[in-house]
Amino acid sequence: AQTVTQSQPEMSVQEAETVTLSCTYDTSENNYYLFWYKQPPSRQMILVIRQEAYKQQNATENRFSVNFQKAAKSFSLKISDSQLGDTAMYFCATDDMRFGAGTRLTVKP
Amino acid sequence: KAGVTQTPRYLIKTRGQQVTLSCSPISGHRSVSWYQQTPGQGLQFLFEYFSETQRNKGNFPGRFSGRQFSNSRSEMNVSTLELGDSALYLCASSEGLAGANEQYFGPGTRLTVT
Numbered sequence: 001a002q003t004v005t006q007s008q009p010e011m012s013v014q015e016a017e018t019v020t021l022s023c024t025y026d027t028s029e030n031n032y033y034l035f036w037y038k039q040p041p042s043r044q045m046i047l048v049i050r051q052e053a054y055k056q057q058n059a060t061e062n063r064f065s066v067n068f069q070k071a072a073k074s075f076s077l078k079i080s081d082s083q084l085g086d087t088a089m090y091f092c093a094t095d096d097m098r099f100g101a102g103t104r105l106t107v108k109p
Numbered sequence: 110k111a112g113v114t115q116t117p118r119y120l121i122k123t124r125g126q127q128v129t130l131s132c133s134p135i136s137g138h139r140s141v142s143w144y145q146q147t148p149g150q151g152l153q154f155l156f157e158y159f160s161e162t163q164r165n166k167g168n169f170p171g172r173f174s175g176r177q178f179s180n181s182r183s184e185m186n187v188s189t190l191e192l193g194d195s196a197l198y199l200c201a202s203s204e205g206l207a208g209a210n211e212q213y214f215g216p217g218t219r220l221t222v223t
Binding site: 044096102 | 112113142144151152153154157165167199201207208209211212213214215216217
């Protein structure tokens, strides 16, 4: 079965530092979309960032950016200047609605 | 705009019963997708409805069904409940088909089957 793999079940980072969450995926498509979603404790899941596979440039949204390596089928999320509010479960997802198992990120003061 | 709403928020049912969950998407959104979230299996896609038609379906048994109304509201039904159906059921709406578009998630319905 095609999979989305997040190899880090849990991570922690000190406030103001940078952390990178990894994701690899499987697809036979050439054109597709990839997503990172954030699910804070007891709160609704929200989109963090979206990447279109045909775009060479890595997507960036304020402190969040991705490192998209199409050939390697790798899609990592970098969070710069981590804030306490970044504490959440982070899910990587493909455009056929497959989600990774998630990475629980804790930002420590 | 109001966000995605799901009712009820919590539900306790007995094995063998059936249950209907409701989802109201963001105004103007035509796609509603349903997911099951459990600690063991993570987030799994159930199905997507767009303009009252099921467009995509995940790998769930026929006991799981859904429908979408002309106002884009959607319902999900689970018949003959099993203990393993205990989960958080999330619905998400998007303007276009979910694959290429940002999905907006609701708070979920927590279903407990005893």
